[in-house]
Amino acid sequence: MGNDFSMNSVFSFAVSRKYWVLLGGFSLSLASCSKREAGVETITLTGSSTVAPLVADAAKRYEESHPAVRIEVQSGGSSRGLADAGSGVADLGMVSRALTLEEAKTLKAHRIAADGVCVILHKDNPVAELNRQQLIDIYTKKAVNWSTVGGADAPIVVANKAEGRSTLEVFLHFLGLDNADVKADVVVGENLHVINSVVSNPNTVGYVSIGTAASEAKNGTPIKLVITEGITPSMETVADGTFPITRPLNVVEDAQTSAAAAAFLQFLTSPAIHDLVEKHYFVPVP
Amino acid sequence: MSFSADSSTRTATRSGWADRAFGFAGGAAAFLTAGLFGWIVWDLIRLGWPHLSWSFFTGEVEDAGRQGGVGPLLISSVLILVCCLVPAVPLGVGCALWLSECVRRGSLTARLVTGGVDLLASVPSIVFGLFGMVFFCQKLGMGFSILSGGLTLAGMILPILVRTTLTALESLPADLRPAAAALGLTRTTSIVRILLPAAMPGIVVGVTLGIGRALSETAALLFTSGYSVRWPESIHDSGRALSVHIYDLALNVANGGPMASSTALVLLALILIINAAAVMLSERWMRRRYHPEA
Amino acid sequence: MTSSKSTTLSRSLDRVFRGVLGLLAAVSGGMVLLIVSYLVTGAWPAIEAGRLAAFFTDERWQPGSARDPQFGVVSMLVGSLLVTLLAVGLATPVGVASAVFHRFYAPPVLERWNRRMLELLIGVPAVVFGFWGLMTVVPLIVRLAPETPGQSLLAGGIVLALMILPIVTLTTQAALQAVPRAQLLAAAGLGLGRARTIWAVALPAARGGIGAGVLLSLARAIGETMAVVLVCGNIPQIPDSLFDPIRPVTSTIALEMGYATASHKALLFCAGLVLVLFTAVFVGWHSFRRQMADTGTGGA
Numbered sequence: 100m101g102n103d104f105s106m107n108s109v110f111s112f113a114v115s116r117k118y119w120v121l122l123g124g125f126s127l128s129l130a131s132c133s134k135r136e137a138g139v140e141t142i143t144l145t146g147s148s149t150v151a152p153l154v155a156d157a158a159k160r161y162e163e164s165h166p167a168v169r170i171e172v173q174s175g176g177s178s179r180g181l182a183d184a185g186s187g188v189a190d191l192g193m194v195s196r197a198l199t200l201e202e203a204k205t206l207k208a209h210r211i212a213a214d215g216v217c218v219i220l221h222k223d224n225p226v227a228e229l230n231r232q233q234l235i236d237i238y239t240k241k242a243v244n245w246s247t248v249g250g251a252d253a254p255i256v257v258a259n260k261a262e263g264r265s266t267l268e269v270f271l272h273f274l275g276l277d278n279a280d281v282k283a284d285v286v287v288g289e290n291l292h293v294i295n296s297v298v299s300n301p302n303t304v305g306y307v308s309i310g311t312a313a314s315e316a317k318n319g320t321p322i323k324l325v326i327t328e329g330i331t332p333s334m335e336t337v338a339d340g341t342f343p344i345t346r347p348l349n350v351v352e353d354a355q356t357s358a359a360a361a362a363f364l365q366f367l368t369s370p371a372i373h374d375l376v377e378k379h380y381f382v383p384v385p
Numbered sequence: 386m387s388f389s390a391d392s393s394t395r396t397a398t399r400s401g402w403a404d405r406a407f408g409f410a411g412g413a414a415a416f417l418t419a420g421l422f423g424w425i426v427w428d429l430i431r432l433g434w435p436h437l438s439w440s441f442f443t444g445e446v447e448d449a450g451r452q453g454g455v456g457p458l459l460i461s462s463v464l465i466l467v468c469c470l471v472p473a474v475p476l477g478v479g480c481a482l483w484l485s486e487c488v489r490r491g492s493l494t495a496r497l498v499t500g501g502v503d504l505l506a507s508v509p510s511i512v513f514g515l516f517g518m519v520f521f522c523q524k525l526g527m528g529f530s531i532l533s534g535g536l537t538l539a540g541m542i543l544p545i546l547v548r549t550t551l552t553a554l555e556s557l558p559a560d561l562r563p564a565a566a567a568l569g570l571t572r573t574t575s576i577v578r579i580l581l582p583a584a585m586p587g588i589v590v591g592v593t594l595g596i597g598r599a600l601s602e603t604a605a606l607l608f609t610s611g612y613s614v615r616w617p618e619s620i621h622d623s624g625r626a627l628s629v630h631i632y633d634l635a636l637n638v639a640n641g642g643p644m645a646s647s648t649a650l651v652l653l654a655l656i657l658i659i660n661a662a663a664v665m666l667s668e669r670w671m672r673r674r675y676h677p678e679a
Numbered sequence: 680m681t682s683s684k685s686t687t688l689s690r691s692l693d694r695v696f697r698g699v700l701g702l703l704a705a706v707s708g709g710m711v712l713l714i715v716s717y718l719v720t721g722a723w724p725a726i727e728a729g730r731l732a733a734f735f736t737d738e739r740w741q742p743g744s745a746r747d748p749q750f751g752v753v754s755m756l757v758g759s760l761l762v763t764l765l766a767v768g769l770a771t772p773v774g775v776a777s778a779v780f781h782r783f784y785a786p787p788v789l790e791r792w793n794r795r796m797l798e799l800l801i802g803v804p805a806v807v808f809g810f811w812g813l814m815t816v817v818p819l820i821v822r823l824a825p826e827t828p829g830q831s832l833l834a835g836g837i838v839l840a841l842m843i844l845p846i847v848t849l850t851t852q853a854a855l856q857a858v859p860r861a862q863l864l865a866a867a868g869l870g871l872g873r874a875r876t877i878w879a880v881a882l883p884a885a886r887g888g889i890g891a892g893v894l895l896s897l898a899r900a901i902g903e904t905m906a907v908v909l910v911c912g913n914i915p916q917i918p919d920s921l922f923d924p925i926r927p928v929t930s931t932i933a934l935e936m937g938y939a940t941a942s943h944k945a946l947l948f949c950a951g952l953v954l955v956l957f958t959a960v961f962v963g964w965h966s967f968r969r970q971m972a973d974t975g976t977g978g979a
């Protein structure tokens with residue numbers, strides 16, 4: 100009887116051989132090297148989630164005319180772009196701000212588009228315009244009620260961006276504030292998180308990329324772009340330089356850029372992608 | 386053969402207010418769960434249904450996801466899941482078997498392994514992602530690939546598999562093991578032929594939990610399997626998972642909201658199909674265990 | 680002859696099988712060491728610079744401030760803990776009650792459908808929960824307390840509770856399922872009513888499984904990232920009320936990791952490490968208590 104069962108146990112191993120085949124195939128493919136077919140060159144870009152969708156579209160267009168090139172675009176944040184481009188993990192990095200002096204020592208930035216940062220409010224908020232001083236008062240909690248800046252009697256809910264975001268740096272630079280001075284009620288990351296914070300609580304004030312705000316407002320999201328220092332935020336006022344809060348969208352390279360990557364970089368900075376830049380609600384670089 | 390409760394327990398004596406209170410509280414809790422879930426899904430359907438069509442399932446991503454479909458992402462998600470489950474299921478079930486059958490409960494080694502697994506469950510998903518990027522993508526040279534993503538997820542769902550399998554094994558009738566030994570069965574036979582089939586319902590719960598967890602994960606995949614929306618040609622390609630796409634559309638792409646909802650509906654449909662398949666497979670397997678000739 | 684041969688065969692097979700299982704267990708248990716060592720490596724620059732003390736003594740978290748950099752992580756640990764406890768506190772009674780209902784009261788069809796639904800619910804990406812929380816739960820909270828930002832401890836607790844509810848319910852259901860039928864029948868035979876049977880027999884017998892489920896969901900909640908970041912408000916402070924915003928440790932990592940410079944990054948790794956060690960204490964305490972309980976019942 101024992102004999103019978105132990106034979107059965109061997110049998111039961113065989114029953115699940117389908118599984119072992121799967122496992123075997125898996126380990127084989129693990130062992131096999133991931134060599135690409137010869138002649139196809141891969142360019143990898145990593146970095147800013149703001150820039151990534153634009154570059155991904157540009158890459159698609161570039162690949163159509165360059166069949167021997169394969170472009171991998173990976174998102175993950177500006178600092179990932181800087182780190183990966185510097186360490187060689189990626190050929191190029193995407194960065195949604197100007198480089199610091201320290202970073203500029205080892206990396207070279209190429210501007211592929213410009214973006215503005217504007218203040219947004221809920222559509223039902225009667226306030227339509229805020230000047231620099233009012234914004235300073237709001238973001239340092241000297242003004243805590245909308246009535247003090249010409250609105251209704253309601254508390255001001257201040258939405259600030261998270262540490263390290265380039266929109267934060269650009270905005271605070273405009274206000275001349277250190278992030279330690281800002282007293283926020285809500286800290287958020289992505290542009291659409293700001294917009295939806297404003298939608299979900301109409302007392303909220305926040306700031307986002309102009310392109311994102313304009314296109315969301317156009318599609319019926321109940322937000323409005325606030326006139327700042329007398330200038331209406333729009334792609335036009337960013338393009339002609341009158342709007343006061345702007346940032347560059349960069350692609351960075353280190354000293355050892357391959358010829359293929361350099362050619363793609365050339366393409367990114369050329370007028371050939373200007374229509375894509377506008378489609379992504381950014382401002383082309385002349 | 387069904388695992389659900391038999392009628393004898395359901396029709397036990399119904400007596401008094403306590404029974405009615407229990408039933409009422411339980412019913413309310415069940416209703417609440419279903420109601421909230423229905424609310425979320427209804428929101429997804431309301432926003433996402435108008436964009437669903439056959440071409441949404443098969444088409445490529447266009448205009449950062451505002452146009453086109455999710456075909457390549459569907460394939461990537463399935464491949465990531467396969468790369469995740471193939472190592473995770475034997476690891477998880479094997480670990481649980483070892484803990485319950487090969488070592489004394491409460492011994493130092495058992496405690497260390499259990500503690501390690503429990504701790505693994507609490508590692509934030511984004512830490513898994515960063516770890517996976519450094520370990521699988523860079524150190525092991527797998528690059529941003531479906532394989533890297535799957536292996537990272539395997540580590541993530543491991544605690545679920547171990548815990549559920551272990552619970553199932555521990556709650557088996559205590560006389561099962563001595564009975565198997567008295568029949569002269571070897572350890573291996575008793576585990577493979579008796580314990581594993583008996584614990585199967587619990588293991589299936591663990592696997593379905595793991596599948597859901599793996600398919601819904603975003604942060605860990607953003608850094609490992611990546612962002613590419615190409616049709617994947619092998620598991621060494623980078624491939625964006627549906628969940629990463631939903632995240633990108635919801636938080637990063639202006640006017641991506643409706644398409645995020647559509648993609649979420651596709652993901653839910655995928656999970657439904659895969660879970661149903663898992664349950665079916667396990668039931669077939671069980672039948673074969675109990676009637677090997679059939 | 681054949682019999683003795685097969686006995687030797689099965690013995691060595693046994694040994695091999697045990698070895699394989701041991702290996703699998705070692706890999707599973709050891710994986711966390713790999714991750715912790717990775718975290719330590721990433722955090723090392725900050726530890727070396729002596730920032731670890733500042734982690735627990737500084738009041739605020741403003742690592743990027745040029746004028747007054749501070750690295751206090753205590754408020755974030757408290758935030759993680761509070762939102763997790765709130766979520767587990769909300770989800771456990773609902774989950775257990777619903778599992779009891781489906782096991783003992785509802786018709787089997789309903790139970791099967793409920794299980795399918797919960798398995799589906801687990802597969803809903805965190806960002807969908809977070810977004811739903813931001814657009815549905817937060818406005819409700821604002822209506823309830825118009826003076827508050829809405830994104831808050833309460834919002835985070837509700838959304839997290841919803842996310843871990845399926846884990847609690849399904850594991851409880853599995854544990855109840857595993858209670859030997861004989862025990863239930865014996866209870867019924869003794870004339871106990873259904874409620875008494877559940878309370879005095881089924882739930883105590885399933886205690887271990889329910890505990891494991893709660894522990895699993897606790898760990899899941901404390902490590903959750905993408906949903907809490909959308910609804911918690913992310914202000915690193917110790918809250919005075921349920922309506923105050925909080926910032927869990929994971930939110931900080933998610934918000935800042937992609938944008939951090941080198942030294943800031945090391946701090947974030949440090950924060951991750953502190954969270955994992957913090958949870959280790961939690962988990963260790965739980966398994967210690969369980970051990971005590973086991974030896975207690977074993978001796979009795």
